[in-house]
Amino acid sequence: MHTLKTFKTFLINTNTMELPFAESWKIKMVEPIRKSTRAEREQWLKDAKNNIFMLRSEQVYIDLLTDSGTGAMSDRQWAALMLGDESYSGSKSFFELKDTITRITGFEYVIPTHQGRAAENVLFSHLVKEGQVIPGNAHFDTTKGHIEARKAHAIDVTIKEAKDTQLEIPFKGNVDLEYLEQLLKDNQGNVPFMVLTVTNNTVGGQPVSMKNIRETCELCHKYGVPVNMDSARFAENAYFIKTREEGYADKSIQEIAKEMFSYADSMTMxxxxDGIVNMGGFIATNREDWYEGCKRYCIPFEGFITYGGMNGRDMAALAVGLEENTQFDMLQTRIHQVEYLAQLLDEYGIPYQRPAGGHAIFVDADKVLTHVPIEEFPAQTLTCELYLEAGIRACEIGYILADRDPVTRENRFGGLDLVRLCIPRRVYTDNHMKVIAAALKNVYDRRETITRGLAITKEAPLMRHFTVELERLGE
Ligand SMILES: Cc1ncc(COP(=O)(O)O)c(C=O)c1O
Known part of the structure; x- marks a missing residue:
């Protein structure tokens, strides 16, 4: 016979259901997208010389090329646009942005730039000289480009575990401290700064732990080397610290971000x-000497120091975006969607860089197109196949992006060959994730039949992936 207590428990169990996870926003405006036929896509890809950067956006159904500038702004950001102050100097919007950045990062000096690579250009113009060594946890391509264009050397010091795509560890973006120390010892006096990228985009949007950030910065400082944090996805990194690193569960994202930046000397953004604007960037630092140096380059390259390449309205929208996207719910919604796509790929057995990254899934093309020789660029081939399958535009983060060695001019085949499925913020629904996974499964199921890849017919000497032209082999 049931006691009253067990009866009550029974009632609760049958009536109470755990609520499923859902987005922390609702949709106010939509943009129609269109499917195409395979015949259309064949022609368009041929016209684009097998380089998906050369496709027109109308030729794309689901666009996963990048999460950069492709996010959906909130109603508050759109409202802020109307309040933007377009004064050439001393814009109110600049000071609002600067105050927000200082509050979130702790950095007092702020120089706006039109985007991240412009921030690198200004800072590196002040800091980088020919022949110097700049270590980093897998420099992003523009970062590497700005270093190598100045005839300096970008040396990757990411932990070697990052190259094993099937290894599941929580902070795969970390720096190999032993290797870094050796590099700092061997190059004393020749390292102007280190680049610490959070999250580590190139190895799969993988986070760097707070412990590793602190120890990396302490190590660099021991050798008199400052640290610039490449912070494009600092809020996502803070989310992973909160959810994966002991001691941070009860801290807010903004508290975690502030601590991350407290160890570094500057940031390029x-x-x-993570600012969720269509265009914009900045440099921030507490070093007055760097600020003075950057001012000299900002004015001729970007514009006056209180707008540096940005409209007043864009600075206003960015201030709101930074505030919104350093809230836990917003980040949880985003990262949950990336994890959902990863779960679907797991169901189909498709190999990707594990665990799922913050902004993207990086499919391990070498493990999918095992019959395509590396000299024929498996990741670029898979990118093209996915586009042909369903009009989905992904992005090669592999051997083409790796460019040639600046000295030997040989292709660099030493790294990973990945296809990045990059998820724009607040843009696609989970139904789109289902389409992406199904399209990829279709390609995966016929992977044995894909035996030839692509050959380069034209390439730029640096950052070739943007404009490279390729032909399909075996046709
Ligand atoms: C880690 C990282 N750093 C720098 C950049 C360059 O930023 P932008 O595209 O705004 O020039 C990017 C862009 O994708 C990036 O992911």
Whole structure:
């Protein structure tokens, strides 16, 4: 016979259901997108010389090329646009942005730039000289480009575990401290700064732990080397610290971000990611000497120091975006969607860089297109196949992006060959994730039949992936 207590429990169990996870926003405006036929896509890809950067956006059904500048602004950001102050100097919007950045990062000096690479250009113009060594946890391509264009050397010091795509560890973006120390010892006096990228985009949007951030910065400082944090996705990194690192569960994202930046000397920011604006970036630092140096380059390259390449309205929208996207719910919604796509790929057995990254899934093309020789660029081939399958535009983060060695001019085949499925913020629904996973499964199921890849017919000497032209082999 049931006691009253067990009866009550029974009632609760049958009536109470755990609520499923859902987005922390609702949709106010939509943009129609269109499907195409395979025949259309064949022609369009041929016209684009097998380089998906050369496709027109109308030729794309689901666009996963990048999460950069492709996010959906909130109603508050659109409202802020109307309040933007377009004064050439001393814009109110600049000071509002500067105050927000200082509050979130702790950095007092702020120089706006039109995007992240412009921030790198200004800072590196002040800091980088020919022959110097700049270590980093897998420099982003523009970062590497700005270093190598100045005839300096970008040396990757990411932990070697990052190259094993099937290894599941929580902070795969970390720096290999032993290797870094050796590099700092061997190059004393020749390292102007280190680049610490959070999250580590190139190895799969993988986070760097607070412990590793602190120890990396302490190590660099021991050798008199400052640290610039490449912060495009700093809020996503803070989310992973909160959810994965002991001691941070009860801290807010903004508290975690403040601590991350407290160890570094400066940050360069592509605000098009975690700032959720379509265009914008900045440099921030507490070093007055760097600020003075950057001012000299900002004015001729970007514009006066209180707008540096940004409209007043864009600075206003960025201030709101930074505030919104350093809230836990917003980040949880985003990262949950990326994890959902990862779960679907798991169901189909498709190999990707594990665990799922913050902004993207990086499919391990070498493990999918095992019959395509590396000299024929498996990741670029898979990118093209996915587009042909369903009009989904992904992005090669692999051997083409790796460019040639600046000295030997040989292709760099030493790294990972990945296809990045990059998820724009607040843009697609989970139904789109289902389409992406199904399209990829279709390609995966016929992977054995794909035996030839692509050959380069034209390439730029640096950052070739944007404009490279390729032909399909075996046709
Ligand atoms: C880690 C990282 N750093 C720098 C950049 C360059 O920023 P932008 O595209 O705004 O020039 C990017 C862009 O994707 C990035 O992911």
């Amino acid at each position: 592509s605000a098009k990611k």
